[in-house]
Each structure stands twice: as structure tokens, then as C-alpha cells.
Amino acid sequence: MDLLWEIVQDKYNSRENRKYETLFTLANGYKGLRGALEFSKLGERGNFIAGIFDKNTAQVTEIVNCQDILGFNLYIEEELVDLDICEILNFTRKLNMKEGILSFQFEIKTPKGKIIKVASERFVSRNNVHRWAAKYLITPINFNGKILIENIIDGTITNNTLDPINTTKHFNVEELIDLKPGIALITSTIDKKIKIMEGTSLIGLNEEGNFLKERKFNKFGEKVRELYQIFAVKDNEYTIYKLGATYTSRDINCSIKEAFEKELKDFIYDGYEKEKDAHIKIWEKIWTNIDIKIKGDDLAQQGIRFNLFHLSSSAYEGDDKISIAAKGLHGEGYKGHVFWDTETFMLPFFIYTSPETAKALLMYRYNTLEGARKNAMLNGFKGAQFPWESADEGVEVTPKWGIDYLGNPVRIWTGDEEFHINSDITFAIWEYYRATNDEDFLKNYGLEIFLDTAKFWQSRVEYNKLKDRYEINNVIGPDEFHEHVNNNVYTNYLAKWSIKKSLELVEWIKNKDMSFFNNICIKLGLNNEDFKIWQDIQEKMYIPKSKDGRIIEQFEGYFDLKYIKITEYDENGMPVWPKDVELDKLGETQLIKQPDVIMLMLMLREEFDEDVRRENYKYYEERTMHKSSLSPSMYSIMGLSVGDSNNAYRYFIKAIMTDLNDNQGNTELGIHAANTGGAWQSVVFGFGGLSVDKDQRLNFNPWIPKQWNELSFNINWRKNIIKVTIKEDEVLFEASEPVEILVYNKCCKLEKDKVLSVKR
């Protein structure tokens, strides 16, 4: 196996279990199964099904950690095969990213001296999201004897076991079922009574046929199990397949029992290997679209694939009522909530590689518009106000209280003040439309979001009569060190942009389909009076600037704050808190958590000339603490766009290694999903130098680090697959359809399936 496609764990240490559970999570957009080891009780099992949320007694609505389906125990006589009790003779675990398969192999010696070899692989099918499976190869090394094989589904799982104050059980166990053979467990969430049926069945085949004969079935409270006994012979290998199926009442309207039973029956009929092959074929197809090849830098190659693998695993096109959580389907961190992370950091990857999935993710926002309207109403505004943190309904689910850097309880204001999410979403719709020309989506779904958020902004902005300008006060921008600020540029600028774009869309739809326009005005309660006001707002929106107009002031008064020089950097080149900083008074300094003005300039690059971008980049970079995984990748892109390639590689490596090196210290809580998208952007928008200009043309300004021999990737531009290969002294392009692009600001025409070389 090609090491560049693998993540390897070659030593077992129970203290690292939680981290590896995240790194080795397998997901298919529908379901995420943390990479827990069957043979250790230490760690944090996680079985998440996208869209299954519950509040019960928790602080806020959160993704439900469902019944655990990984339960698979081996007993030699009565001794449990347990990595934390037995002596480990050898151990390896591998994530094969090319095929989406997690495998391990170990040999252990029990306290009574029995040696057994266990090899296993597992996949969560991308061919059929309702299926997952594992295979176990068991070999007694130094004994003949009885081995017990136990298949368990555990309904005692709670959320937040690492946070004892907030530990919550989000479901009741409804039914323990004997599938004869096989077991199933139906749970039902507390609030919405969503039913979740998980079931598994073991198949043991060798040349004698089925060797799993002596079966015992039991119910233990909230656990259900089946147990087999085999009499194993030294050096013989016993192969056991475990096939699993999942159905929830979110998936279908009819009986989940019927759907589940058919699924598992069909799966058993198809067999493990057939489903595995189909799963691998899907991954092959996915990799054709998403892979990034970096020659000459194995770390970068392996690292970028790790990020692409998990980002791709986190979504699928089959459900338009779910989106990607800040921690993917990989852990309970941020409670499974959806942030601007999805639209701003992850979506570009899907737009340019898997537009159907991008559309489904945007449809999630459309399908949660009712919640957004509720938020606006509850806060005294009009239209639709998207929540800073979103779960299944679109209502605000940001916790009101958290813990600050010093461990003190602190009021969290983001849910009250971080309004920019509304423009982040409309910007993402625009970005999607620009790259796909999906007029149907724009007309039927995107437009309504544009108009209803414009209506929200209309109610939210404050008119300053004295200065004849519109202001947005008391907000939080992307830089969350500063709360309750007035006229954050990122917020104001994107609100202005979004309103302006809404007005353009009004003209567009009027021309296209007047009766549709009339209908939507009736639906949203809009008329020409509103559009006039929008026009006024977008013209007079206040954008604070420095006196010379070159440096944009992050918000009103930012320039007056205390400047603190960052002087020390950690071993990863990341800033260390300056000594004189008071962590509970960061708001009084110019230190920022992550790009804010720079973020704006990345999104609306065409509206800021290169010199302005360069000066702002320089100014803000030296004030940035990078206390978000969203930060480094963005700086790498902006740096490259203004000709500063000094830090780009360092930032890029920092980004792709965020989880592999656990450099935020919380990988155990789930993958840094936004960062995985940032990593992709860092390659395509940064090193690939891709941007879209005012004329909606693709621009490429590629640059690659010296140590790279070659960088290549594909993008999907309006169904045209463009392959980009950047070499030391040339850049090659190949498109599936003719297209005009700009390379290093020169216009080039790509002909269908013909390679074009541009000298660097």
C-alpha cells in the first residue's frame, strides 16, 4: 500500500485512543462512526447520524451520540481480549484513505498466557449509506480451545461524558430485538421521538461452511447481545464478518423495522466483499474529482489527502436537510452544530469538486429558513436571521455560557451578535451559482434566502441621521476577541454586498419570470418601497477606514486599542501569548483571533486592489494569534495573492497537520472540518492561485514551494472539468470543454481535451 494514501498508528497507547478515534473516523455523510477499537474500553465511542439532534436536559440542542454498534468481544475461555489488560506483542492500525477502509492487526497475550492474533478491517459504505461492516480474522497462536464471540449493541451511551456537568442521555431504548441470528436495538430521541434502529449480524464462514453455530441471545437492560462459541484450533484462521444496517424515522415515512430488515437481509445476501468493492469504487470516483497530487513532499501529500478524505466523508448529496458540523461527523465537539465554517471554509471544496453535494449543503439553509425567520422575530427583526450555531431547525442554538481561556465561566455573545453568518450564506450561494450556473437553484431557493436576509438587514441596520449613513452596531466579527463592536467592516461590507446583490437578483428575476417575482414578493411581504430602502442602505453603508484610506479599520475604534507586539512563537511557528497580555481583557488590545478584514478581502478579492490587500495583510498578520484552526490557511492564501510566499508553506503545513499533530489539543472532540476546507482552499486558491474576476472568468496565478516538483488538481467549472498541473517551470491545463481563462493575467483559450502549457 502506498504510504501516501495511508495514516498509520504503529503503537498502542490508551491515552491516545480518543485522538485516534477522531483521526480514524469513518463517515459517509449520513453516518459517522468514530474509529474506536473494539478491544479497548477506554475512549469515547461515537455513532452519529446526520440530522439527529436532541436537547433533553442538555444546555442546548446537540447531535445525538447514538447506540454503540461497535461492540465485538472475544473471550478465550473466559478471558476477555482487551488491549488494556493483555500484553501487546505487536500492534498496527491503518487508515487506507484511497479505499475508505480502517484496518488493524495485533497479537496479544492474555494474563493466562494465551496468544491470539486478530486482524480486522471496517468500512462505512459510501455506496449505500445505510450499511457498514467489519471483518475479523482470528488466529489462536499457542492454543486450541473455546473462543466466545460476542456481538453487542449498547444503548447506555450518553453525550458529553468528558464534560460531566453536561452529560446527557438523548434517547430512550425502545426495543431490543433478536433477529435470529443478528441483533437490533431501537432507540427514540427524547424531544422529537426520532426512532433510530441499529442492527448487526455476524457471519462466520470457512471451508466447513458456517462455523458460528452455538448461539445465545440476551437482553441486559439497555444492551442487546448475541454470543457464539467456537472451538478454535491453533494456527487456524477464523474469518467473521459483521454486517450492520441503520435506519431512522428521519429517513423514511413508513416502518423503519421493515426498511431495516430488508436492508440487512439484502446486505447479507450481497455479502461483505461485494459491498466493500462497491464502496471502494465510489471512493475511486470521488478521488478522481477531489484528489490533489503533490510530488516531492510526502508530508504535504499525505496531509492534504487526510484533510480531503475527512471533508469528503462529512457530506453527501442525498439529504438536503443536513449540513456539516464544525467537527464533522467525527465527534461531539461544538455539539454537532453548523457554523459559517460550512459555507465559508468547506463549501468551496464541494462547489469545485462535488457541486451536487454543495447544492445539498446550501439547501440545508433553505430548509431551515423557518427557523431563521423565528430567530428574526424573537429578536425583534424582520425577514430571516440565520443562527450563529445551527442544528436541525435553523433556530439559534449557541450556548449562552462557556469557559474562557482561564477556565472561568463566561457569557458567550456570538449567538447574539455574530450577524455576518447571514451574508456568509448569501455569498456562498453566489459562489455556488457563479461556478455552476445553476439557475434553477438560484431562482427557486437562493433568491428567497437573499431577499429574506436583505429584509433582515433592513430591520437590523441603524440609520445615523447626523452622518447620513447606515451603521450596524454591537456586533462580533470573525475575530471573536472583540465583542459588542460597532461597524465591523466584514459585517457591514458583506451586508452591503448582499443587499446590492439582492437588488440585482430582483432585476434578474423580474426579467426572467415576472409572476415568480410577484409571488415571492407576496410570500416575503416585499414591495418596491423595500427595494428603494435597500438601495439607500447599500449606498450609505458605513465602512470605516484609516485616515489615508489604505488600511481598513476592523471596526470603529480598533486603531485606538492597545498594540501588543507578538514576539514569541511555538515549535510550530505559531504565536505565543505575549507576556503582558491579560487573557480576560483581549478586547482592549489589537490582538485578533483570526483574519477578519483579510477574510473579507479573500472573499471579495476583486473589490480590493493588490496593494491594498498587501498592506492590510501585513498590518493584520502581525496582530493575529491564530487561535482558530480557520486562520493559517487563509493567511497562506492572502500571502500568496500579494506575492508574499515566505509564510505560505508554513501556514499550509500548519493547516494540514492541525489534526494529525493535534496542534489545537482538541482533536479528540472531532475533526477541524473548516480547516480541512481551508487546506483545500490553501492549495487551489493559494498555491493554484485560482480566483474569479469581475467578468466571471477563472484566473490562475500559481506558485509552488521549491521542494514541490509538481502540484495538480481538478476543478469543476460549470460542468467543465479543468485539470491543473503546476510544475517547476510551466503550468499545464486540460479541460473537458473549451473555456477561456486567465493565467498570470494573460488570456488563454483551452480547447477540449488538449493540454495547454504556460511557462512560469
Add this chain to the structure above:
Amino acid sequence: MDLLWEIVQDKYNSRENRKYETLFTLANGYKGLRGALEFSKLGERGNFIAGIFDKNTAQVTEIVNCQDILGFNLYIEEELVDLDICEILNFTRKLNMKEGILSFQFEIKTPKGKIIKVASERFVSRNNVHRWAAKYLITPINFNGKILIENIIDGTITNNTLDPINTTKHFNVEELIDLKPGIALITSTIDKKIKIMEGTSLIGLNEEGNFLKERKFNKFGEKVRELYQIFAVKDNEYTIYKLGATYTSRDINCSIKEAFEKELKDFIYDGYEKEKDAHIKIWEKIWTNIDIKIKGDDLAQQGIRFNLFHLSSSAYEGDDKISIAAKGLHGEGYKGHVFWDTETFMLPFFIYTSPETAKALLMYRYNTLEGARKNAMLNGFKGAQFPWESADEGVEVTPKWGIDYLGNPVRIWTGDEEFHINSDITFAIWEYYRATNDEDFLKNYGLEIFLDTAKFWQSRVEYNKLKDRYEINNVIGPDEFHEHVNNNVYTNYLAKWSIKKSLELVEWIKNKDMSFFNNICIKLGLNNEDFKIWQDIQEKMYIPKSKDGRIIEQFEGYFDLKYIKITEYDENGMPVWPKDVELDKLGETQLIKQPDVIMLMLMLREEFDEDVRRENYKYYEERTMHKSSLSPSMYSIMGLSVGDSNNAYRYFIKAIMTDLNDNQGNTELGIHAANTGGAWQSVVFGFGGLSVDKDQRLNFNPWIPKQWNELSFNINWRKNIIKVTIKEDEVLFEASEPVEILVYNKCCKLEKDKVLSVKR
């Protein structure tokens, strides 16, 4: 603390958790709480309530492992204080046998570097069996910060977790209750719906008063918890009391909720220290009756107390429908079943130190007579046939299948064939009556057992016309290596004895209370015809002997079996399987598991003269594998009674160290309760040389090993407390009432409260 009163564990090793859980079990006859450490998840929690049995899907009815009440977690910030995860800086655990208190102290360092000291003590009250409590002293050593304190009751417990095939859950969780503060959990057994209510409450007191203020209550499926947060200051000690109460629907007819709530409320009102003091006072009283003092041999002193402690803890006088299981209230071994172990090995201790408890234990047999009658009926016999293994009803609960020494499934015949239990019980009744003169018991309860088992024997014996004798064929005697044997002497002899004694009792009751006699004859369906047959049976019962009549043949044909010489001994001086032995064909050899003929001669010593006893002792000892913990102590007694003091000390040490050294390898399953009684017998009947002669007089023939300076103990003989002190060259006696005894076969008169010295 006096080391002779303590059992100390000075090193933590998770692999020893299960063993120490047994050694450190605290029990009060009503309830047994395994000595699990709150701060480790490894091991086998055990909370047993005497008399609570259930079958459900298990092989046979078994003692229920009830909901776990020990749950007490500490989190420093969010880090769990767990001995298996943290670095252990120091650790000690102690069982204070004098006071019945288990304590520990440790300092650990969490993965994040926080050091905390925790000291704790725990008791299961002997003052009020419904109460138990723990105290925790918590000191942050190197930090100030938040500590979470979690009190949990866990209703997910199953039986037989170490035996996965037989894992069974014996109760449903009925109710999770918030006591505000405090938590409770009501379960209900599967078969008989016995309700069990367990509840606990935390109290945190320091100079500021109650410091447990921020409370959170949760239900997690089958677990209930309360959580407190405290902000702890470095070097300050925080004292938390945990008070617990237990009630079951076996205990009372009215609402267990009311009884429980009153109990816990009263306990909280009384406070921890008051109950602890009362508990210690009871233990002081108990020790006055039961203590054995051995001067000059610390190992023997500590070891004998360990055995007395656990034996005394296993029973109390307050419930006459329960008895002591083979593993006490200390583990799930032998499924909580009651064997001949109680009557034959443990009861003498209670008869001579705590006659009220002895009576309650015998009443258990009376109260299960209906079950015994069922057994007889089902097996085609008459009268009452006591079960080889007994649970709550007296019906036979011996499993039909088990595992042999080679790990193969094997049919267990003891429940079908080990009939001697019936005479073991009547012998025990006689022994009790002889030592207590409790005529009320003999008349109202004992008599009925004698008569109804005699009726059973009447139907069970086979008359051999040819030889004009009665035989009992196809049986198992105490030596279980030999099954389906004919005319096992132990069985036949004691059956004969029991029938003869029954006839004597018939005469006795006729003289005493003719109408009572008539009534019992009506009740049991007896008349003079039966008594005539009994007379015939007891006269003509076949007792096989060697040709010269000196060596009793264990059963018919035993002498013809293969003699195998035992040549090797392990490090404890115990025999090792001879090399040419086939472990599945032990029945074809003369090797025996444990004393059988010798057992008989110990029980009916007065019927065999010393020479016969000596010859049989010599003959059988060299054929005994001691594959039962019941074996060594009995050989030590018989050896001493025939003047062989060579092995007595070795056997004695072997007996008292059975669990402390885990020399049967299964201490984790519970205490070897019969052996604890055997240890007492070994001292009193062996070294003390106590026997009762045909004239019902106490005989003493004391002998002590050279290394002992002094041995002393008390016995209760018909309410007369006789203190015996054996020194190097004299034996001292002191009695609370005048009595005539024989010392070294010489008659001595003891005057009230006057010390009598007899030269050795």
C-alpha cells in the same frame, strides 16, 4: 493500629482488583458489598442482599448482583480521578477487622499534572443492617480549582460478567428517584418482582457549613446521579460523607419507599460518626465472643482473625429465611447457593459463639422444608429431600452442567446424588441442641426436619433381600471424585444415625407432649408402622468395612480401585496431580478430593475409637488431593485427635491463608466460607481439642505448636461462657457458670468465674 487486626494492601495493581474486592468485602449478614475501589473501573462490583435470588435466563436460580451503589467519581476540571489512568504517587488500603472498617489513602497525578490526595473509609453497619456509609477526605495538593463530585447508582449491573455465556441481568430498573438531595434507584427482580431500593446522599461539611451547593441531578437510562461542583483550595481538606440505605420488599410488607426514606432521613439526622460508633461497638461485642488469640505467631493471629471476621460478617440473627452461601456475601461464586458447607463447616462456629445466629441458620432449613418436600416428590421419594444446592426456596438448584478440570463440559451429578446433605442438616440440628439445650427449637422445628428426612431415607434406601440389609446405591459422598457409587459409608452411616436419632426423638416428644406428637404424625403422615420400618433400617443399614474391620471402605468397591501414589507437593505443601493420572478418569483411582470417611469420624467421633481413627486417617490422608478448601482444616483436626501433630500446623496455615494467599486461585469469586468455619474448627476442635462425649460432656485435649506461646478462645456451652487459655505448660479454664468438664480425660469441676489451671 495493631497489625494483628489489619489486612493491608500496599500496592495497587489492577489485575488484583477482583481478589481484593473479595478480601475487603464488608457484610453484615443482610448485605454484602464487595471491596471495590470507587476510583477504578476494572474489577467486579458486587452488591448482594441475602435472600434475593432470581433465575431469569440464567442456568439456575442465583443470588442477584444488585444495582451498584459505590459510584463516586471525582473530576478535577474534567479529568476523572482514575487509578488506571493517573499516575499513582502512593497508595494504601486497609481492612480494620476490629472495627469492620475498610479504608484507603492515595495520592495521584492526573495526565494534566494535577495532584490530589484522597483518603476514605467505608462500613456496612452491623448496628443497623439497612445502613452503610463512606467518608472521603479530598485534598488538592498542587492546585486551586473546580472539582466535580459525582454520586451514582448504576442499574446496568449483570451477574456472571466473568462467564460471558451465562451473563444475566436479574432485574429491571423500576424508578430513578431524585431525593433532593440524594439519589435512589428502585429495581425489581425478573421472576418474583422483589423490589430493591438503594439510595445514597452526600454531605459536605467544613467550618463554613455545607459546601456542597451547586447540585445537578440526572437520569441516564438505568443510572441515576447527582453532581456537585466545588471550588477547592490547595492544601485544604474537604470531607464528604456518603450515607446509604437499603430496603427490599423481602424486608417488609408495607411501602419500601416509606421505610427507605425514613431510614435515610434518620441516618442523615444521626450522622455518619454516630452510626460508625454504634457499628464499632457491635463489632467489639462480637469479637468478645468470637476472638481467638494466638500469641507468638503473627501470621496465624492475623490469619485466623481474617477468617473469623468474614464468617461472622456473613450471617446475622435477624432473618430466619436466609443462610450462608459457599462464597459468603462476598461474590457470585457458586451462584450464592447454600451447601452442606453451612451446616457442617460453618455452623459449629456460630453454635459455640453466636447461638442466636446458629438458630436462624437452622431455621432457614425449616423454612425451606416445602422446597425439600417438592424435591422428594419430583424424584419419586417421600418426606423431605434437602437440595444439594439451595437458594431461596429449598428446591434443588444445582446446575446440571459444568466444566471439568480439562475445560470440557461435564454433567454435574451432585444435585442428583449427593444425598448426605439431609443427614448433615439433622446432625447440625443435634449439634446445636446439644450445645444450647434449646428444647423449643428442637420440638417445634428440629423434630420436623428429623422426621421428614427420616421419611425420605425410608423411601430412598433399598432393601437387599439376599443379604438382609439396607443399601443406598448410586450416590456421591463428600469425595466428589467418585460418582454413582454404592453404599458410601458417610452417607449410609449418617442416614442410619439420623434415623436412629429420629426414633429417639419420637420417644422424647411422646413423653413430653403427646398431643404435639400426634399432630406432627398427622402433619407428616407417619404412624407406628413407619417407626418400625425405621428401626429395621437403622439396624440393618450396610456399612462396608475392610476384611479386618479396621479400615472403613469409603464405598463398596473403593479398595479395588487403582492406587496412585502422591509424590510431589507444591510450594504450599499441597499435593500435585501425579503424572500418570487422567483427570477425566479420577473415579477409577483411589485418589480422593477431600475427607469422606474421616469427615464421618470427626462428626461422630465418639463412635470410633482412637486407634481406628488413627489408622483410617493414615490410610486416607495419603490418598487425598485436597482439591477442596474444606479439606486441610479437617485433616488437621483429625490428626491432632489421634496424636499426629506433624501436619496439623501446616494444614492450619493452609486453611487460614486460603483466601489471603488465593491458594485455590478463585478468591475473586468470593470468600471460601466453609474454610473460614473449618479454620475455627481447626483451632477449637483441633488445637483446643474440644469434643463432646457420649455423656454430653465437654472434653478438652489441647495441644499447641511450639512457636505459639498461648492460644485462647471462648465457647458458649448452654449459655455458659467458658474461656480456654492454652499455654506452654498449663491450660486455664474460666466459666461464667459452674460446669463439669474433662481435660485430658480427667474430670474437672469449674466454679463460677474462677480460673482453673490444668498442667499439660
